[in-house]
Amino acid sequence: MQLFAYLESFPILHIFELLELTLAIMIKRLLFEEAEITAREFKIVAITGPRQSGKTTLCKHVFKNKHYVSFEDLDILEEADSSPRSFINKYKDGAVFDEIQRVPGLFNYLQTHVDKVGKNNQYVISGSNNFLLQQNISQSLAGRAAYIELLPLSLLELQEHWGNTKNPVFFMMNGFYPSIIAKQSSAERWLPNYLKTYIERDVRMIRNIENLNLFSKFVKLAAARSGQILNVNNLANETGVDNKTISAWISVLESSYIVYRLQPYYNSFNKRVIKSPKLYFYDVGLLCNILGLNSERAIKQSNMYGAIFENLVISEIKKNRFNKSQYGEMYFLRDSTGNEVDLVLEKDGNLIPVEIKSSAKYRSSDLKNLKWFQRLYRIKGGMLINQSTENQELEDGIMNIGWAEVANV
Structure with a gap:
């Protein structure tokens, strides 16, 4: 009963995110460890895969110390689109940018910033549209980003x-x-x-x-x-x-x-x-x-x-x-x-x-x-x-x- 009372205090969308995170803990994805290793070796980790395959859960579970930013949020999307330089500076210490293909103008500023900082494990970018994500990475982040493809459960x-x-x-x-x-x-x-x-x-x-x-x-x-x-x-x-x-x-x-x-x-x-x-x-x-x-x-x-x-x-x-x-x-x-x-x-x-x-x-x-x-x-x-x-x-x-x-x- 205490669990249900606790869940009732959350908005319904947050409840589903909590359930997804619980599932990730219950069923450990094989790519969790690979994602951690890859992040230590590259400035940016790009996580692709179909919608609802668990990419957001992976980002939040493996990279829980980074700010999570989703461009599905229209206010955040507008902020990043209108002032990409300021947006990157806002998260200059690194972040998880989910559905980043929706803001193509952000990639060039991301390139400049990660090159300036120089170290690995700065940003995690994710998207459900592999075509648009790869297109932007090949144009701006080649050599800086490593791919991890997360498919549905195996x-x-x-x-x-x-x-x-x-x-x-x-x-x-x-x-x-x-x-x-x-x-x-x-x-x-x-x-x-x-x-x-x-x-x-x-x-x-x-x-x-x-x-x-x-x-x-x-x-x-x-x-x-x-x-x-x-x-x-x-x-x-x-x-x-x-x-x-x-x-x-x-x-x-x-x-x-x-x-x-x-x-x-x-x-x-x-x-x-x-x-x-x-x-x-x-x-x-x-x-x-x-x-x-x-x-x-x-x-x-x-x-x-x-x-x-x-x-x-x-x-x-x-x-x-x-x-x-x-x-x-x-x-x-x-x-x-x-x-x-x-x-x-x-x-x-x-x-x-x-x-x-x-x-x-x-x-x-x-x-x-x-x-x-x-x-x-x-x-x-x-x-x-x-x-x-x-x-x-x-x-x-x-x-x-x-x-x-x-x-x-």
């Missing part, structure tokens, strides 16, 4: 908190955004509002798209192609716009951390490989919501279940690489005759082929494409990731890994 972070892993359909339905995991809101209500806010606000900021209904149609068509080879011409025809517009709109989704392109692995001696990328969503909860799959039954019965499971696995591996600062690229490989490996990982100079199946049981036919890759590149090993509950070594050094173990890949 399976590994949740496993360390929960001690075990829920079934994959739970994550397909709910996704990994902190607000949903913390049960501040249901996925069924939160995710469509997130998408609506993104389209009506962020899309306008990145690119002046007049027909938002047409853009919404494009997003739904893109979701239906998750895990498929990106065919810009086909997507343009179905949306009712030209190819150039589709390419620009995909870049908008990428810069906002809604989707990413998985590039094909290409080697000069293999002339028959498909050279177009595949399209994936960072968050499978958002993907399923866009597809209208809002229940476990609908997801399990969907003809896209296998593609959604593949998206889940690949996105978790992508998060792991961000969170652990692992070097090496991620690809897929498909040739013109239909041979395909879902994922190719670069690690320590080696190639690791990965096949992803939504089934619970291993079948010998599941290894067909992995063996093709082994013959093509004269290697041993590889991974088959499915919904099995036990890991086991198969033939030719291939490991069968249960989906929950993807947190350690």
Whole structure:
């Protein structure tokens, strides 16, 4: 009762910030320590990532000794925009500037100030619009700022908190955004509002798209192609716009951390490989919501279940690489005759082929494409990731890994 009485003394927005900070303490983000180390080595730390992924919480938790300033506040935005030099002097000892891309005129003054002071760990800047933030950093803060990309919660972070892993359909339905995991809101209500806010606000900021209904149609068509080879011409025809517009709109989704392109692995001696990328969503909860799959039954019965499971696995591996600062690229490989490996990982100079199946049981036919890759590149090993509950070594050094173990890949 004392806790509720305490919370009642706060404005409602402050309560949500308190809940987010509590979640951050309960579920320690893997990038907390990386953010501290990076700040000691650079004058400025730039934290990017999608809206509501926990960037503000990270800033307040890791850099709690710095003043926190959000340019979402219109009064603060106007003050910084009208007198940037005075604004920087007001926070001359350092600060956290959140959503700084909204004040592009501030970057040149920030550059002058950090160069004058000379020391590291001066400012933390953050923003949800990666395109605008990177554009301003490359123009004014190159060599002075280091990037940290914070994606929604990862399976590994949740496993360390929960001690075990829920079934994959739970994550397909709910996704990994902190607000949903913390049960501040249901996925069924939160995710469509997130998408609506993104389209009506962020899309306008990145690119002046007049027909938002047409853009919404494009997003739904893109979701239906998750895990498929990106065919810009086909997507343009179905949306009712030209190819150039589709390419620009995909870049908008990428810069906002809604989707990413998985590039094909290409080697000069293999002339028959498909050279177009595949399209994936960072968050499978958002993907399923866009597809209208809002229940476990609908997801399990969907003809896209296998593609959604593949998206889940690949996105978790992508998060792991961000969170652990692992070097090496991620690809897929498909040739013109239909041979395909879902994922190719670069690690320590080696190639690791990965096949992803939504089934619970291993079948010998599941290894067909992995063996093709082994013959093509004269290697041993590889991974088959499915919904099995036990890991086991198969033939030719291939490991069968249960989906929950993807947190350690």
